[in-house]
Amino acid sequence: MGKPKSAKYVFVTGGVTSSLGKGIISASLGMLLQARGLSVTIQKFDPYINIDPGTLNPYEHGECYVTDDGAETDLDLGHYERFLNKPTSQDNNVTTGRIYHNVITKERRGDYLGKTVQVIPHITDEIKRNFFKLGETGQYDVVITEIGGCVGDIESLPFIEAVRQAKLELGPHNFVSIHLTLIPYLEAAGELKTKPTQHSVKQLQEEGIQTDILVCRSSYPLPLELRKKLALFCNVQLNSVIEALDAPTIYDVPILMSKEKLAERVLTLLKLPKSKPDLEAWKDFLGRLKNPTEEVNIAVVGKYVELPDAYKSIAESFVHAGAANECKVNVRWISSETIDDKNAARTLQDADGVLVAPGFGERGIEGKISAIRYVRENQIPFFGICLGMQCAVIEFSRHVLGLKGAASTEINPKAKHPVIDLMEDQKSITDKGGTMRLGAYACHLSKGSKSHQAYGHLHISERHRHRYEFNNQYKAQLEAAGMRATGINPDSGLVEIMELQEHPWFVGTQFHPELKSTVQNPHPLFVNFIKAALAYKKQKLPVI
Ligand code: GLN
Numbered sequence: 316m317g318k319p320k321s322a323k324y325v326f327v328t329g330g331v332t333s334s335l336g337k338g339i340i341s342a343s344l345g346m347l348l349q350a351r352g353l354s355v356t357i358q359k360f361d362p363y364i365n366i367d368p369g370t371l372n373p374y375e376h377g378e379c380y381v382t383d384d385g386a387e388t389d390l391d392l393g394h395y396e397r398f399l400n401k402p403t404s405q406d407n408n409v410t411t412g413r414i415y416h417n418v419i420t421k422e423r424r425g426d427y428l429g430k431t432v433q434v435i436p437h438i439t440d441e442i443k444r445n446f447f448k449l450g451e452t453g454q455y456d457v458v459i460t461e462i463g464g465c466v467g468d469i470e471s472l473p474f475i476e477a478v479r480q481a482k483l484e485l486g487p488h489n490f491v492s493i494h495l496t497l498i499p500y501l502e503a504a505g506e507l508k509t510k511p512t513q514h515s516v517k518q519l520q521e522e523g524i525q526t527d528i529l530v531c532r533s534s535y536p537l538p539l540e541l542r543k544k545l546a547l548f549c550n551v552q553l554n555s556v557i558e559a560l561d562a563p564t565i566y567d568v569p570i571l572m573s574k575e576k577l578a579e580r581v582l583t584l585l586k587l588p589k590s591k592p593d594l595e596a597w598k599d600f601l602g603r604l605k606n607p608t609e610e611v612n613i614a615v616v617g618k619y620v621e622l623p624d625a626y627k628s629i630a631e632s633f634v635h636a637g638a639a640n641e642c643k644v645n646v647r648w649i650s651s652e653t654i655d656d657k658n659a660a661r662t663l664q665d666a667d668g669v670l671v672a673p674g675f676g677e678r679g680i681e682g683k684i685s686a687i688r689y690v691r692e693n694q695i696p697f698f699g700i701c702l703g704m705q706c707a708v709i710e711f712s713r714h715v716l717g718l719k720g721a722a723s724t725e726i727n728p729k730a731k732h733p734v735i736d737l738m739e740d741q742k743s744i745t746d747k748g749g750t751m752r753l754g755a756y757a758c759h760l761s762k763g764s765k766s767h768q769a770y771g772h773l774h775i776s777e778r779h780r781h782r783y784e785f786n787n788q789y790k791a792q793l794e795a796a797g798m799r800a801t802g803i804n805p806d807s808g809l810v811e812i813m814e815l816q817e818h819p820w821f822v823g824t825q826f827h828p829e830l831k832s833t834v835q836n837p838h839p840l841f842v843n844f845i846k847a848a849l850a851y852k853k854q855k856l857p858v859i
Contacts, residue, residue: 323488323490324457325585326459328519328524328526329466330511330512330515330518331465336559337391337463337495338390338391339568340559340568341394342357342395344459345398346399347572347577347592348581355455356454356459357407357458358406358408358449358458358460358461359391359408359461360408360460361409361411362468362471362474363410363463365412366748368410369748373624374619377625377627378624378626380628382405383754384404384755385749385755388405388407393631393830395407396830399833406445409442415438418432418441434473439480457581457587462474475522475523476522478524488586489585495531496511496512498512498531498533499511500535509545512529513549516529526549527555528551531558533561557576558575559575564604567601570598570601573594596835603638603639611852612665612666613666615629615647616672617649617671617672618678620648620649626648629700629829632828632832635833635842636832636838639837639842640849651679651682659685662686667695667852668696668844670699670844671686671702672700672703673702673780675725680726687706688714691818694819696820696847704823705783707813707821709721712734715797715798716796722735724737724783734785734786735786737783737784738784751781751782753779755778756776757805758775758777758811758826760801760802765843766801766812766822769840769843775802777824777830784825787810799814799815802824828840828841829841
């Protein structure tokens with residue numbers, strides 16, 4: 316295998332338990348390296364068999380994050396983009412399923428020339444080929460690779476073995492291994508405990524990797540003695556024991572890692588120059604985030620609300636938009652199944668703005684429609700995303716146009732008025748994986764619309780993930796009654812944005828704006844939605 320030119324590689328593994336935040340640590344390291352002028356990309360290798368998370372229920376795996384090139388990926392890629400402000404692609408997320416799929420396709424084609432195809436070397440070679448793919452483009456100084464799951468899992472073994480081989484191939488100063496573990500605090504003993512970390516590091520050694528840097532998640536600061544013990548037992552330098560304290564917000568983590576000199580350690584081990592990072596913009600963002608001068612309440616109506624990861628990018632977009640407005644955004648997650656026409660006023664009474672979330676299937680649809688009716692009639696700022704926009708169209712068609720039985724054919728294939736429907740090219744599709752309208756599409760905005768005001772220009776590109784579309788046969792009728800299509804795909808004529816004319820802020824998007832909001836570029840629609848919510852709050856305050 317050819318040695319990848321130019322790029323240097325950092326591999327991040329995890330142990331002791333899942334959910335320690337490998338994605339945030341990887342993103343923070345990436346951001347700290349980028350702040351020194353290095354070009355960085357982060358990729359995630361997931362050990363599950365699905366080809367991608369596109370077919371996974373959010374209860375299984377949280378949000379499915381979509382890239383510009385239409386890849387359905389792990390939600391950690393969202394963190395990479397939010398922290399680095401750089402787009403990712405299909406190449407940034409690879410699963411065991413994809414690796415096996417590639418190898419089996421080659422085998423069927425006869426590429427292995429009669430050889431027995433085995434985990435080693437064929438699967439590990441395919442993993443390494445994917446490890447090095449982005450580095451070989453010559454675009455990056457450093458490629459950070461996060462290995463999903465925990466060390467010791469049967470399914471992650473081929474990935475760890477490929478990391479071991481990669482180290483050998485890359486040679487000195489081109490490879491760094493970071494291991495993220497947990498240092499639990501035992502209440503009864505009143506002590507932080509290192510044993511689980513020792514075991515995890517030992518497991519990693521058994522699999523052929525000596526970690527260079529140990530990042531230790533902990534709820535309490537690590538005393539020097541404990542750091543020394545970890546260094547001794549885990550066979551790392553004392554200054555390579557990095558403390559990762561629980562933080563009030565994920566956006567604090569780069570600053571905490573900067574204090575612990577994580578990036579300096581990586582730069583030393585990679586023999587890269589150690590310049591001073593420029594963290595001004597990031598600190599400025601944190602300053603605005605932590606010192607809000609105003610506050611708004613936003614209700615998010617969705618069907619996976621008990622699961623915080625299901626709407627990760629929406630939650631983070633509110634953080635970015637809040638900071639941009641120096642406004643604390645209190646998000647209340649409301650299950651759409653609990654809302655109906657009778658209780659909508661009560662349920663949404665403290666909301667200064669309502670976002671109706673994306674989703675699939677029938678559950679909770681009628682609740683979303685009731686919530687939309689209430690905010691439309693009461694002039695409360697509304698933001699509908701994907702299914703949220705489709706529900707706004709259904710609600711308007713039923714209650715303003717009087718089209719009884721208006722529905723999406725996703726819910727009712729025999730709807731009398733299929734205001735949301737499948738396009739011709741979707742009708743023959745039977746496979747579920749990777750077959751929706753996915754990825755970035757152009758959109759042209761109407762002059763003077765709320766969307767135009769938000770973006771400040773007329774030509775935009777946003778990411779999609781849906782099968783159904785607004786049915787253009789109803790466009791003239793809706794527009795005549797005041798619901799305007801203000802964003803149109805220039806190639807297909809499909810409606811991408813719907814707005815209400817007689818309303819302070821009522822915007823529904825067929826695309827997912829939340830996928831493009833970053834710390835450096837808060838999404839303009841979220842920023843203006845929060846502005847509208849602030850304005851609504853001010854005018855609703857009783858005059859004393
Ligand atoms: N279920 C709808 C569709 O497939 C909306 C999808 C979404 O909200 N992402 O068109």
